[in-house]
Amino acid sequence: MISLTPQMMSSSFVTVVRFLLLIIAVLALVEITLYTLFHRRPKNLLLGLLALVVTVALGYVFVRRIWPSPAIVQSTKVIYGVAMLLADVGFYWLITRERLSRLGIAYLLLAPAFIGISGLVIYPFAYNVYLAFTNMAMTTIRTYTFSLQNGLNNFRAVFTGVVAHDATFWQVLGRSIAWTVINVVFHVAGGMGLALLLNRKMRFRGIYRTLLVFPWAIPQTIACMALRNEFNFQYGFPNVILRTIGLKPIPWLTDGFWAFVAVVISNVWLGIPFMMVILLGGLQSISSEYYEAAEIDGASGWQQFRHITIPLLRPVTTPSIILGAVWTFNALNVIFLITNGNPQEKTDILVSSLYKAAFDFYRYGFAAAFALVIFAFLFLFSLIYVRASGGLKAAYE
Amino acid sequence: MDWHTFFHRTRGDSGFKRLLIHVILIAACIVAIYPILRIFTISIRPGDKLLSTDLSIIPKNATLNSYRQVLFGDPATKRKSDFFLWLWNSLLITLTTACIGVILASSAAYAFSRFKFPGRSPGLIFLLTTQMIPAGMLLLPLYMMLTRLKLINTYLGLIIAYSVTSVPFTIWILKGYFDTIPPDLEEAAMIDGTSRLGAFYRVILPLSTPSLAVAFLFNFTSGWSEYLVARVVLQKAAMYTWPLGIFTYAGQYTLAAGRFAAASMLLAVPSMALFLYSSKWLVSGLTLGGVKG
Numbered sequence: 001m002i003s004l005t006p007q008m009m010s011s012s013f014v015t016v017v018r019f020l021l022l023i024i025a026v027l028a029l030v031e032i033t034l035y036t037l038f039h040r041r042p043k044n045l046l047l048g049l050l051a052l053v054v055t056v057a058l059g060y061v062f063v064r065r066i067w068p069s070p071a072i073v074q075s076t077k078v079i080y081g082v083a084m085l086l087a088d089v090g091f092y093w094l095i096t097r098e099r100l101s102r103l104g105i106a107y108l109l110l111a112p113a114f115i116g117i118s119g120l121v122i123y124p125f126a127y128n129v130y131l132a133f134t135n136m137a138m139t140t141i142r143t144y145t146f147s148l149q150n151g152l153n154n155f156r157a158v159f160t161g162v163v164a165h166d167a168t169f170w171q172v173l174g175r176s177i178a179w180t181v182i183n184v185v186f187h188v189a190g191g192m193g194l195a196l197l198l199n200r201k202m203r204f205r206g207i208y209r210t211l212l213v214f215p216w217a218i219p220q221t222i223a224c225m226a227l228r229n230e231f232n233f234q235y236g237f238p239n240v241i242l243r244t245i246g247l248k249p250i251p252w253l254t255d256g257f258w259a260f261v262a263v264v265i266s267n268v269w270l271g272i273p274f275m276m277v278i279l280l281g282g283l284q285s286i287s288s289e290y291y292e293a294a295e296i297d298g299a300s301g302w303q304q305f306r307h308i309t310i311p312l313l314r315p316v317t318t319p320s321i322i323l324g325a326v327w328t329f330n331a332l333n334v335i336f337l338i339t340n341g342n343p344q345e346k347t348d349i350l351v352s353s354l355y356k357a358a359f360d361f362y363r364y365g366f367a368a369a370f371a372l373v374i375f376a377f378l379f380l381f382s383l384i385y386v387r388a389s390g391g392l393k394a395a396y397e
Numbered sequence: 398m399d400w401h402t403f404f405h406r407t408r409g410d411s412g413f414k415r416l417l418i419h420v421i422l423i424a425a426c427i428v429a430i431y432p433i434l435r436i437f438t439i440s441i442r443p444g445d446k447l448l449s450t451d452l453s454i455i456p457k458n459a460t461l462n463s464y465r466q467v468l469f470g471d472p473a474t475k476r477k478s479d480f481f482l483w484l485w486n487s488l489l490i491t492l493t494t495a496c497i498g499v500i501l502a503s504s505a506a507y508a509f510s511r512f513k514f515p516g517r518s519p520g521l522i523f524l525l526t527t528q529m530i531p532a533g534m535l536l537l538p539l540y541m542m543l544t545r546l547k548l549i550n551t552y553l554g555l556i557i558a559y560s561v562t563s564v565p566f567t568i569w570i571l572k573g574y575f576d577t578i579p580p581d582l583e584e585a586a587m588i589d590g591t592s593r594l595g596a597f598y599r600v601i602l603p604l605s606t607p608s609l610a611v612a613f614l615f616n617f618t619s620g621w622s623e624y625l626v627a628r629v630v631l632q633k634a635a636m637y638t639w640p641l642g643i644f645t646y647a648g649q650y651t652l653a654a655g656r657f658a659a660a661s662m663l664l665a666v667p668s669m670a671l672f673l674y675s676s677k678w679l680v681s682g683l684t685l686g687g688v689k690g
Binding site (some may be wrong): 003004007009012013015016019020023024089103104106107110112113114116117120121122123124125127128131197198202204208210211212213214215216217218219221222223225227228229230234235237240241243244269274277291310312323326332333336337351354355358359364367368373375378379382390 | 415418419421422423425427428429430431432433436438448449450452464470477478479481484486489493496497500501502504505507508509511512514515520525526528529530533534535536537538539540541544551552553556557564565568593594596597621622623624625631635640643644647649654656660661664665668669672673676690
């Protein structure tokens with residue numbers, strides 16, 4: 001147990017501020033370089049040469065510090081050198097074009113985020129692909145090798161072996177799909193039901209709305225840990241209530257089926273408010289004139305819902321269902337904190353198995369291959385959904 | 398008013414229907430808040446009754462002892478309080494992440510919103526794709542990277558790991574806002590003699606203060622209660638953020654249950670207040686960014 005002292009506060013504060021200042025300084029340097037290049041388009045070679053030196057030097061430092069294997073640096077130095085040179089020549093050629101230099105300012109604005117994202121997303125992603133073709137694990141952390149054969153072994157292990165300790169890939173895949181579908185259906189149905197009830201003039205409307213948002217507002221970590229305790233066989237409130245009304249208590253965390261029910265209930269409870277709020281926003285933007293006209297034409301409540309509400313809500317529902325499905329599919333937190341996949345990994349979904357394979361079983365190469373497979377599935381799903389619904393096109397135009 | 402217009406204009410519900418709606422909503426509210434009330438109940442239970450099958454919300458012999466233990470430690474066992482340490486770590490990390498997110502994202506979002514440059518739509522699709530990357534997929538390579546840079550068990554390591562998800566999404570949110578500001582405003586400013594960048598800093602940024610606040614808040618809340626990434630990056634107890642800290646309480650079943658509940662209440666109440674206060678803007682930010690683009 002360590003308690004906070006003023007010395008610790010000041011030293012940690014200084015570390016973080018220094019880090020922030022460093023980031024700002026590096027960004028400023030990059031921006032100044034780019035600005036001179038774009039706006040005083042260098043007719044002289046001096047600035048171009050300077051840019052070359054800076055990129056090569058930065059790239060070298062990067063390779064020396066972060067590149068995974070020291071062994072591989074030797075063989076890639078040449079490739080790296082050629083790539084940097086090509087990139088520089090291309091860059092120089094680009095900025096001397098008249099048309100593009102007018103857009104220079106856009107690239108100038110993008111540069112900081114681009115540097116950040118390439119370091120934080122693109123590089124780790126590429127490194128993940130590299131890892132998938134190694135046999136890296138806890139025992140081979142220094143002696144691992146990179147080869148096509150290793151990669152094939154990893155991918156074969158994903159599809160034929162166990163993914164963590166007990167469950168196979170296909171079992172976990174099936175459960176992930178069931179998990180996502182059940183959750184999203186309940187989220188949308190529950191959220192829509194509550195939104196329809198709230199979308200009218202009534203007393204206490206604001207109070208209801210606020211109280212119903214609570215499961216979303218409470219930090220998820222706290223909610224999950226608290227719910228795990230509540231699924232305790234003896235003292236958790238669901239079982240206490242069941243006993244009081246004379247039913248048999250349920251073995252929530254020790255039986256595979258009931259454990260899955262427990263995590264689904266928890267995630268439904270956590271996810272309904274988001275859908276409710278989004279759908280309520282959508283409902284309120286639908287003009288009441290449509291309903292008045294429909295009523296004059298004699299449409300029933302269900303017909304109004306079917307032919308007015310659903311079509312007009314589509315711009316809201318399509319993206320939020322995609323987002324909700326992706327979030328649910330990736331809802332590692334809930335599984336991990338409530339059951340941790342137990343008993344016997346009967347509640348694991350793909351992402352929680354992946355987390356276990358990497359950080360509990362230290363099968364790094366395997367986990368990297370597994371991650372690529374999951375990403376492929378998710379990407380395919382989104383692609384199909386977007387194609388099928390024709391949605392999202394408006395989102396990026 | 399004749400009966401015909403009365404009937405059609407008001408769309409009033411019958412008394413029974415209204416009663417039914419209230420009953421359903423009250424039931425839903427109970428389901429929504431009861432598990433949270435339970436945390437409160439356990440937090441004020443006396444030490445010898447922490448585990449009990451009692452369902453009442455205010456238990457008998459209610460006490461604030463658990464809160465005292467969390468805040469000031471336990472003199473009986475010489476256990477010092479580490480609550481403030483966790484809080485400080487969490488605050489430092491999430492505030493810095495939010496700052497970095499907003500700084501990096503705002504200028505990029507402006508570029509995406511106002512310029513038609515080559516690479517714009519692939520860039521936007523790429524930003525969306527990053528949201529599909531499974532949690533934990535980038536965690537492994539990031540973990541290796543941070544180990545190599547000797548950033549495991551440091552604030553910077555976790556700040557870097559959190560920025561992975563926050564930067565792309567923040568760009569997406571802010572672009573949605575910038576799109577709603579008419580470009581005439583900057584054009585007018587530029588006619589008056591300021592540069593493009595000047596227009597961005599003097600016109601757009603001040604106009605979008607609310608949206609910047611939303612983006613900041615969004616980044617803050619997404620890192621604030623994060624557990625799994627923190628568990629991988631921070632392994633030393635002195636570096637723990639509060640989710641890691643209260644998990645050490647939640648892991649023990651008996652005596653710590655009260656401390657866990659009390660610490661949870663202390664953290665949940667301000668977090669929820671902040672969330673409820675800002676949720677209106679958060680939601681409009683999400684839908685604006687996602688739907689209208």
